[in-house]
Amino acid sequence: MATRTKDVQTDADELVTAREARAPAKQPLTLPADDPVAFPLQLPESKARLQTPAVGQRATRPDGRLHGLGQTQYIDDLTFPHMIHAKVLRSEHAHARIVSIDTSSAEAMPGVLATLTGKEIPRNSFGPTLQDQPVLADDVVRHRGDGVAAVAAVTEQIAADALEKIKVEYEPLRPVFDPLEALGDDAPRIHGGDTNIYASKVIKKGDVEKAFAESDHVFERRYQTQMVEHVPLEPHASIASWDGNGRVSIWSSLGRITLGREDLARTLELPQSKIRLIGTIVGGNFGGKNEITNEPILAMLSRKTGRPVKSVFTRGDEFVSSTIRHPFTMDYKTGVMNDGTIIARKIRIILDGGAYCSWTGTTIGKGSILAPGPYNIDNIHVEAYAVYTNKTTTGAMRGFGAPQVCFAYESQMDEIAHKLGIDPLEIRLKNAFSEGSSSPTSQTLQAVAIKESLNQAAQRFGWKEWQA
Amino acid sequence: MIKRGRGMACMWYPIGFTVAANPSAATVKVNTDGTATVLTGTVETGQGALTVLGQIAAQALGIATDDVHVVSADTDTTPMDTGAIASRTTYVTGNAVMLAAEKARDILFQAAAPLLEVPPDQLEARDRKIQVLGFPSKSVDIGTVAQHSETVLGAPSIGSASYNPPTVPMDPETGQGKPFNTYVYATQIAEVEVDDETGEVEVKRIVAVHDCGTPINPMLVEGQIEGGISMGVGFALQEEILFKDGAQINPNLTNYIMPTSLDMPEIEVELVDNYDPTGPFGAKGAGEPTAVPTAAAIMNAIHDAVGVRITSLPATAEKVLGGILELQAS
Numbered sequence: 016m017a018t019r020t021k022d023v024q025t026d027a028d029e030l031v032t033a034r035e036a037r038a039p040a041k042q043p044l045t046l047p048a049d050d051p052v053a054f055p056l057q058l059p060e061s062k063a064r065l066q067t068p069a070v071g072q073r074a075t076r077p078d079g080r081l082h083g084l085g086q087t088q089y090i091d092d093l094t095f096p097h098m099i100h101a102k103v104l105r106s107e108h109a110h111a112r113i114v115s116i117d118t119s120s121a122e123a124m125p126g127v128l129a130t131l132t133g134k135e136i137p138r139n140s141f142g143p144t145l146q147d148q149p150v151l152a153d154d155v156v157r158h159r160g161d162g163v164a165a166v167a168a169v170t171e172q173i174a175a176d177a178l179e180k181i182k183v184e185y186e187p188l189r190p191v192f193d194p195l196e197a198l199g200d201d202a203p204r205i206h207g208g209d210t211n212i213y214a215s216k217v218i219k220k221g222d223v224e225k226a227f228a229e230s231d232h233v234f235e236r237r238y239q240t241q242m243v244e245h246v247p248l249e250p251h252a253s254i255a256s257w258d259g260n261g262r263v264s265i266w267s268s269l270g271r272i273t274l275g276r277e278d279l280a281r282t283l284e285l286p287q288s289k290i291r292l293i294g295t296i297v298g299g300n301f302g303g304k305n306e307i308t309n310e311p312i313l314a315m316l317s318r319k320t321g322r323p324v325k326s327v328f329t330r331g332d333e334f335v336s337s338t339i340r341h342p343f344t345m346d347y348k349t350g351v352m353n354d355g356t357i358i359a360r361k362i363r364i365i366l367d368g369g370a371y372c373s374w375t376g377t378t379i380g381k382g383s384i385l386a387p388g389p390y391n392i393d394n395i396h397v398e399a400y401a402v403y404t405n406k407t408t409t410g411a412m413r414g415f416g417a418p419q420v421c422f423a424y425e426s427q428m429d430e431i432a433h434k435l436g437i438d439p440l441e442i443r444l445k446n447a448f449s450e451g452s453s454s455p456t457s458q459t460l461q462a463v464a465i466k467e468s469l470n471q472a473a474q475r476f477g478w479k480e481w482q483a
Numbered sequence: 484m485i486k487r488g489r490g491m492a493c494m495w496y497p498i499g500f501t502v503a504a505n506p507s508a509a510t511v512k513v514n515t516d517g518t519a520t521v522l523t524g525t526v527e528t529g530q531g532a533l534t535v536l537g538q539i540a541a542q543a544l545g546i547a548t549d550d551v552h553v554v555s556a557d558t559d560t561t562p563m564d565t566g567a568i569a570s571r572t573t574y575v576t577g578n579a580v581m582l583a584a585e586k587a588r589d590i591l592f593q594a595a596a597p598l599l600e601v602p603p604d605q606l607e608a609r610d611r612k613i614q615v616l617g618f619p620s621k622s623v624d625i626g627t628v629a630q631h632s633e634t635v636l637g638a639p640s641i642g643s644a645s646y647n648p649p650t651v652p653m654d655p656e657t658g659q660g661k662p663f664n665t666y667v668y669a670t671q672i673a674e675v676e677v678d679d680e681t682g683e684v685e686v687k688r689i690v691a692v693h694d695c696g697t698p699i700n701p702m703l704v705e706g707q708i709e710g711g712i713s714m715g716v717g718f719a720l721q722e723e724i725l726f727k728d729g730a731q732i733n734p735n736l737t738n739y740i741m742p743t744s745l746d747m748p749e750i751e752v753e754l755v756d757n758y759d760p761t762g763p764f765g766a767k768g769a770g771e772p773t774a775v776p777t778a779a780a781i782m783n784a785i786h787d788a789v790g791v792r793i794t795s796l797p798a799t800a801e802k803v804l805g806g807i808l809e810l811q812a813s
Binding site: 060063064065066067068069070071072073074075076077078108109110113145158161179190192217218219220236237238239240241242243244246269270271272273274276287290291292293294295296297298299300301302304305330331334335339377380381383384385388389397405407408410411413414415417421422424425426429430433440443447448454455456457458460461462463464465467468469472473475476478479483 | 486487488489490491492493494495496497500502521524526527528529531533534537538539541542545546547548549551555556557558559563565566567568569571573580609611653656657658659660661662663665666667668669670671672674688690691692693694696697698699700701702703711714715717718723724726728729730731734735736739741751753755756757758759760761764767770771772774775776777778779780782783786788792793794795796811
């Protein structure tokens with residue numbers, strides 16, 4: 016690698032020399048850090064972009080060219096005059112009461128322009144279903160990713176150093192990390208009340224108990240999935256800037272700006288007309304950028320300092336403070352006839368909700384409705400519960416519960432096929448939806464293509480010809 | 484010894500939730516040269532949504548993808564949108580863009596009708612022309628019509644519309660009802676190699692056959708499927724956030740292992756021929772479902788290869804080897 020760096024340096028030196036040779040005398044030239052790429056004005060166009068009709072064309076993306084040329088402006092590429100940088104201090108405990116926060120030493124540091132705590136945020140709560148999450152925790156921290164204070168400084172490094180000067184006194188509370196333990200009577204109540212269950216869903220169709228009694232075989236199994244992170248290439252990033260009319264402009268990697276502006280108006284207690292939210296080109300979302308994170312903090316710091324304020328999550332921030340995928344504990348019980356026909360399915364799902372609700376409402380809904388699988392099953396009982404734990408907040412992630420339940424229903428499908436000696440393809444075709452089938456919620460399905468996808472995939476793979 | 488196995492998984496996934504309001508709005512403006520601008524409140528998050536929305540507007544106006552510029556994601560200028568979530572953009576925002584483009588096109592039809600001496604309902608927009616239905620030779624260039632409409636008749640071609648898949652409440656006791664407007668379907672089949680001495684799993688090939696209704700841009704659907712499979716491979720075999728006393732112990736890309744290009748299998752993608760009359764030009768959606776069946780297919784392939792049934796993800800080498808040793812012991 017050293018050699019390569021040296022080569023680049025040599026090339027750059029040569030380029031400077033060559034430029035200086037061409038430049039008028041006495042005009043010292045320096046090579047800009049980012050030398051813009053010279054590109055032809057006559058751009059080659061993809062034929063598909065020029066053809067009609069447009070639908071069905073393999074048209075290239077205009078943003079793809081900009082990515083390739085390095086011209087896409089992500090938040091980290093944006094800069095404004097007098098812009099400063101913010102960092103957020105995160106909790107040292109998974110569950111604790113905040114006794115005091117002392118930011119005075121941080122504020123005294125040269126280069127630090129402002130600090131912020133949760134008590135200064137006009138309305139310190141947000142969330143798409145339940146507004147149970149503080150922008151900055153001001154009373155209780157419920158997981159290690161909770162922010163407790165923020166610093167704005169002239170450089171990112173000074174802001175990071177200043178975090179170490181903030182003194183937070185905590186009174187530790189008993190934490191609970193396992194969702195099944197969190198259901199127990201003696202478990203600490205993470206948000207007060209008499210239970211840690213904060214969302215539930217029931218789907219009932221037919222009579223499962225009667226159908227189990229009539230089944231030739233009953234299969235039971237527990238399936239579990241883990242916590243995973245979206246890992247977008249571009250971490251969460253935003254910039255906030257107030258103008259002299261009391262309007263704040265916010266550039267953000269958020270994927271839903273209309274609802275994001277509502278959240279900002281609520282937390283900042285501002286009319287929506289005073290907020291401009293601009294969604295930049297996002298370097299990967301996968302469901303993880305559906306909620307405000309640092310935006311209200313930056314807006315407050317910008318108001319305090321009169322300067323644009325930027326923050327870009329570190330990879331560590333991205334893991335611990337943004338949302339991640341819900342782990343599911345899924346108990347499947349399935350009643351099957353000798354010929355492979357499924358007649359009953361009972362499913363109980365416990366979702367590890369982490370510290371706050373976030374997008375659990377959508378996840379529990381989709382997960383429950385999809386859990387029986389794309390099969391004609393007359394008798395269904397699904398019940399699902401989301402439980403608070405003192406861990407990273409779980410929220411929206413590509414599939415909203417569908418990858419978890421698919422792992423369960425398709426694993427059990429193979430177990431059934433194996434036990435009954437039926438080919439996995441045949442047992443799926445036997446039970447799969449067709450046009451006009453009734454879903455677990457008794458919805459009549461249209462444009463159904465499950466059997467077509469099974470047959471087409473089997474043919475492409477060479478399922479029947481396969482030899483291990 | 485290396486053991487080969489194959490496993491399949493199919494899935495269904497909903498598009499256009501209806502349990503709560505789920506609207507998108509859009510504006511389409513035709514310029515006086517027949518090109519167009521689309522305003523949408525959605526955000527390009529890397530999936531190619533703006534290209535697809537441009538293609539939908541172009542189709543409704545009878546022009547090419549390159550003729551349309553899409554402006555997005557600024558609350559000062561673009562109309563409301565529920566956002567780049569839930570695989571809803573092609574379907575919900577796409578329907579809004581189509582309806583807005585049709586309104587703009589109707590203004591062009593009004594302007595072209597006297598020129599072509601037929602009623603507006605006898606016209607269609609195709610190949611950058613406004614033409615008489617069934618008589619392509621009787622036509623006017625779309626730019627000429629747009630110019631005439633705006634600068635002679637004083638009727639600029641612009642349309643705004645919104646779309647909301649009809650909201651239907653569910654029964655809170657039984658969960659019965661119509662929670663989504665439509666669904667997509669898919670099957671993935673995985674071929675794996677499992678080393679029965681180490682438990683290591685290598686995914687060699689995945690065949691992915693997905694339904695997304697009409698693929699507005701088949702290349703972008705294929706891209707979604709390949710990306711979804713990479714997420715599915717990580718979910719199946721590698722990725723896991725680990726905790727100690729409530730603190731993540733691997734919050735970095737050194738210790739949180741996810742697939743790189745070297746871990747990716749050969750991917751063969753096919754699309755099912757399908758058409759959903761409720762979607763724009765028959766389209767449904769493609770974003771999330773691509774990541775759904777991959778892990779299940781890989782788990783079934785591991786079972787086929789070595790007889791081990793993995794019941795908790797991810798199927799790390801330790802877990803698979805543990806299962807193999809248990810089988811050998813019994």
